[in-house]
Amino acid sequence: MTKQREVPGIHPYDGPAGGWGALRATAQAIQQQMQSVEAPIVLLRTNQPDGFDCPGCAWPDKEHRSTFQFCENGAKAVTWEATTKRVPPEFFAANTVASLLQKTDYELEDMGRLTHPLVYDRATDTFRAVDWEDAFARIGEILRSLAPDQVEFYTSGRASNEAAYLYQLFAREYGTNNFPDCSNMCHEPTSVGLPQSIGIGKGTVSLEDFDSAELIISIGHNPGTNHPRMMGTLHEASRRGVPIIVFNPLRERALERFADPQSMFEMATFSSTRIASTYFQVDAGGDAAALKGIMKALLAMEAEEGNVLDKDFIAAHTEGFDAFAADLEATSWDDIEKASGLTQPDLEHVALAYAKSNATIVTYGMGITQHNKGTANVRLIADLLLMRGNFGKPGAGICPLRGHSNVQGNRTVGITEKPSQAFLKLIENACGFTPPSEHGHDAVQAMQAMIDGKAKALICLGGNFAVALPDSEQSFPAMAKLDLGVHIGTKLNRTHLLVSKETYIFPCLGRTELDMQTGGRQSITVEDSMSMVHASAGKLTPASEHLRSEPAIVAGMARAALPNTKVSWMELISDYDKIRDLIEQTVPGFEDFNARIRVPGGFRLPLPPTERQWHTPSGKAMFSVYGGVKEDADVFGAENVLRLITIRSHDQYNTTIYAMDDRYRGVFGRRDVLFMSDEDMAALGIEHGDLVDIETLTPGRTLRLPNITAIRYSIAKGSVAAYYPEANVLVPLDFIDKESGTPSYKSVPVRVVRAAT
Ligand SMILES: Nc1nc2c(c(=O)[nH]1)N[C@H]1C(S)=C(S)[C@@H](COP(=O)(O)OP(=O)(O)OC[C@H]3O[C@@H](n4cnc5c(=O)[nH]c(N)nc54)[C@H](O)[C@@H]3O)O[C@H]1N2
Ligand SMILES: Nc1nc2c(c(=O)[nH]1)N[C@H]1C(S)=C(S)[C@@H](COP(=O)(O)OP(=O)(O)OC[C@H]3O[C@@H](n4cnc5c(=O)[nH]c(N)nc54)[C@H](O)[C@@H]3O)O[C@H]1N2
Ligand SMILES: [Mo]
Numbered sequence: 001m002t003k004q005r006e007v008p009g010i011h012p013y014d015g016p017a018g019g020w021g022a023l024r025a026t027a028q029a030i031q032q033q034m035q036s037v038e039a040p041i042v043l044l045r046t047n048q049p050d051g052f053d054c055p056g057c058a059w060p061d062k063e064h065r066s067t068f069q070f071c072e073n074g075a076k077a078v079t080w081e082a083t084t085k086r087v088p089p090e091f092f093a094a095n096t097v098a099s100l101l102q103k104t105d106y107e108l109e110d111m112g113r114l115t116h117p118l119v120y121d122r123a124t125d126t127f128r129a130v131d132w133e134d135a136f137a138r139i140g141e142i143l144r145s146l147a148p149d150q151v152e153f154y155t156s157g158r159a160s161n162e163a164a165y166l167y168q169l170f171a172r173e174y175g176t177n178n179f180p181d182c183s184n185m186c187h188e189p190t191s192v193g194l195p196q197s198i199g200i201g202k203g204t205v206s207l208e209d210f211d212s213a214e215l216i217i218s219i220g221h222n223p224g225t226n227h228p229r230m231m232g233t234l235h236e237a238s239r240r241g242v243p244i245i246v247f248n249p250l251r252e253r254a255l256e257r258f259a260d261p262q263s264m265f266e267m268a269t270f271s272s273t274r275i276a277s278t279y280f281q282v283d284a285g286g287d288a289a290a291l292k293g294i295m296k297a298l299l300a301m302e303a304e305e306g307n308v309l310d311k312d313f314i315a316a317h318t319e320g321f322d323a324f325a326a327d328l329e330a331t332s333w334d335d336i337e338k339a340s341g342l343t344q345p346d347l348e349h350v351a352l353a354y355a356k357s358n359a360t361i362v363t364y365g366m367g368i369t370q371h372n373k374g375t376a377n378v379r380l381i382a383d384l385l386l387m388r389g390n391f392g393k394p395g396a397g398i399c400p401l402r403g404h405s406n407v408q409g410n411r412t413v414g415i416t417e418k419p420s421q422a423f424l425k426l427i428e429n430a431c432g433f434t435p436p437s438e439h440g441h442d443a444v445q446a447m448q449a450m451i452d453g454k455a456k457a458l459i460c461l462g463g464n465f466a467v468a469l470p471d472s473e474q475s476f477p478a479m480a481k482l483d484l485g486v487h488i489g490t491k492l493n494r495t496h497l498l499v500s501k502e503t504y505i506f507p508c509l510g511r512t513e514l515d516m517q518t519g520g521r522q523s524i525t526v527e528d529s530m531s532m533v534h535a536s537a538g539k540l541t542p543a544s545e546h547l548r549s550e551p552a553i554v555a556g557m558a559r560a561a562l563p564n565t566k567v568s569w570m571e572l573i574s575d576y577d578k579i580r581d582l583i584e585q586t587v588p589g590f591e592d593f594n595a596r597i598r599v600p601g602g603f604r605l606p607l608p609p610t611e612r613q614w615h616t617p618s619g620k621a622m623f624s625v626y627g628g629v630k631e632d633a634d635v636f637g638a639e640n641v642l643r644l645i646t647i648r649s650h651d652q653y654n655t656t657i658y659a660m661d662d663r664y665r666g667v668f669g670r671r672d673v674l675f676m677s678d679e680d681m682a683a684l685g686i687e688h689g690d691l692v693d694i695e696t697l698t699p700g701r702t703l704r705l706p707n708i709t710a711i712r713y714s715i716a717k718g719s720v721a722a723y724y725p726e727a728n729v730l731v732p733l734d735f736i737d738k739e740s741g742t743p744s745y746k747s748v749p750v751r752v753v754r755a756a757t
Pocket of ligand 3: 182185186187402403404
């Protein structure tokens with residue numbers, strides 16, 4: 001290899017993840033966002049008994065009481081919200097929407113917290129302050145003029161259980177099940193796949209299970225950045241000698257080496273701990289083949305040696321094994337090797353480690369779900385665990401890493417476009433109105449309805465809908481077709497600025513802030529990735545006296561839109577205990593809700609598979625048949641077609657960009673890069689630092705991201721990676737997993753060519 005050319009901002013990172021670098025970055029985040037003296041105090045309250053739940057990720061907290069647990073990225077999430085920067089009405093008077101749209105996503109949010117309810121004024125192309133009640137009245141008027149199925153109710157997973165529950169009540173009394181949700185872009189394959197396999201769409205492990213696991217298989221997630229508190233758990237497991245086998249096309253530093261900032265010894269000695277015992281750089285989209293290879297090898301071992309499968313468990317608890325095994329027999333090693341990019345001996349090695357382990361946990365994230373066969377991928381993971389009875393015993397189970405801190409809770413309390421009849425009946429009994437049973441829109445369907453002009457209004461409980469969705473070229477203009485856009489948020493983002501005929505921005509309280517209602521100080525509840533429900537109460541003085549809580553804003557709109565409502569909205573928001581009483585009456589598993597969240601640490605919702613009970617139609621856990629090894633058509637076989645993965649940098653939270661670095665991948669001060677393997681660069685005659693254009697292979701349209709700098713990175717051959725959300729211009733809206741509707745953000749067929757300019 002010739003000497004590598006210097007590329008601005010690209011410096012390979014050699015240290016471990018975590019360690020002093022993480023502490024330094026935490027200090028920087030605090031310094032940049034908050035000159036206020038409250039900063040360190042805010043952080044000390046994160047995940048404490050009387051404090052608030054970290055808005056960062058959905059990883060649980062050990063005991064959620066005693067330990068002082070926050071991480072670099074949790075600190076960024078907290079300080080980003082608790083910032084002293086503000087965007088008051090004077091700012092909006094001085095800046096037209098057209099001028100604000102020129103700013104980057106980073107600049108928009110970095111301007112600070114929203115302070116007043118705002119309405120868009122078309123004559124001046126600016127937002128101006130509006131009275132809350134006037135805004136609600138006008139929104140109510142518009143909603144009453146529309147048919148309920150013309151309105152889309154989007155939820156982003158930071159909303160509390162209480163806010164989400166009121167929101168679904170509002171939409172259902174209004175008359176629709178149109179609940180596009182961030183989960184539709186995220187773990188929907190888990191919510192659709194796992195119920196078919198094990199009877200519930202949630203993970204089955206608890207934090208304690210990691211203490212007795214004998215093997216951890218980690219597929220398609222990047223915890224050093226996205227679930228940093230999980231690194232403490234993996235670090236502990238590794239030090240206990242538990243093998244951790246990683247499948248990831250990219251070398252992710254935190255999965256290789258990690259120095260725990262909570263470990264005095266590692267901090268004092270600048271040492272670190274190895275995380276992955278084996279690291280397989282599987283091809284993007286090659287996990288199904290890899291999983292099938294491991295399972296095929298297990299069958300072969302069983303045939304030769306016996307005692308590999310848990311036959312008693314399979315006989316007593318499962319159905320579908322024969323068809324599943326026959327399909328594995330019929331799948332050739334040749335196909336498995338080609339589609340996974342891994343070798344038969346590699347996968348046999350994993351099978352051997354798996355056969356030796358008495359308790360295995362498989363963890364996974366977006367690398368599994370955001371694919372054309374995301375749901376089928378999730379089911380293969382369940383199959384692997386079923387083969388050796390790894391459900392309902394200590395140290396074993398499936399561990400999907402959820403995204404937003406309460407995305408799982410939102411689902412539990414009714415944010416779904418396909419509600420069950422049983423749930424609707426309970427709502428009817430408790431509230432006295434008949435909710436609609438016809439299924440509504442998910443996120444992609446909602447955007448499609450907007451593009452087609454069928455949807456007329458979009459209400460967003462948080463999030464950055466248009467930017468998070470694929471296909472910006474179609475999605476951005478669709479916002480302008482709407483009669484009404486309403487955005488409940490803490491900070492300004494691009495979706496708010498893609499104005500509709502009438503547009504409102506409602507500033508809300510964040511997790512860190514004191515929520516006072518007529519009944520006193522309120523707390524909210526959230527559910528983490530491991531089905532633990534607990535309370536969270538902010539303490540900071542709100543960013544502005546005009547902010548309202550999410551439940552109060554939802555109630556305000558509901559009262560205005562539903563003159564004959566059967567729900568006592570004002571009473572519910574005077575004291576959130578009353579919302580929780582209603583949740584208890586209508587959602588199974590919340591018995592004694594108010595009493596149980598007052599116990600430190602909260603409580604766990606029922607998880608039948610942990611007791612080897614399977615709420616599937618057959619009453620058994622179900623093996624699946626994947627059929628073949630490929631997740632999509634042969635387009636990837638064509639010449640020079642690469643598979644584009646879209647990923648998060650270390651300094652971002654979804655569409656929120658905290659800063660421009662991606663420290664562990666060695667990228668500083670920029671995001672306009674394409675990670676490429678040596679082999680692909682050589683084959684295409686592209687050099688490290690060359691400017692390239694990326695083009696999606698879509699029939700009939702050209703989707704293109706020009707002038708990106710190609711950089712050499714350790715990534716599986718045939719796979720390339722770029723940052724989300726910028727790369728969303730390359731993802732076609734209809735390129736989805738058909739079973740779950742989730743966009744295939746991690747396997748877009750692209751060509752990379754030298755930049756035209
Ligand atoms: N700081 C921070 N925390 C977050 C978020 C954030 O943006 N910032 N987002 C939150 C949300 S909503 C979510 S959903 C989670 C996301 O957490 P992750 O699931 O970790 O999300 P991604 O960054 O998309 O990274 C996925 C990983 O999968 C790998 N990958 C890509 N394609 C494939 C594949 O085909 N196979 C395999 N085996 N691996 C693949 C990528 O290389 C990358 O390491 O994190 C949550 N927490
Ligand atoms: N290409 C590509 N696209 C992706 C993904 C990918 O990996 N690749 N990942 C997908 C995934 S996993 C997800 S979950 C979605 C995320 O999609 P969303 O959840 O819609 O997006 P976020 O970026 O999390 O939303 C950020 C906004 O939330 C608002 N906000 C922050 N805190 C609060 C609060 O407490 N209350 C309220 N009401 N608002 C608040 C702020 O105004 C902020 O601008 O994106 C998806 N899109
Ligand atoms: Mo997510």
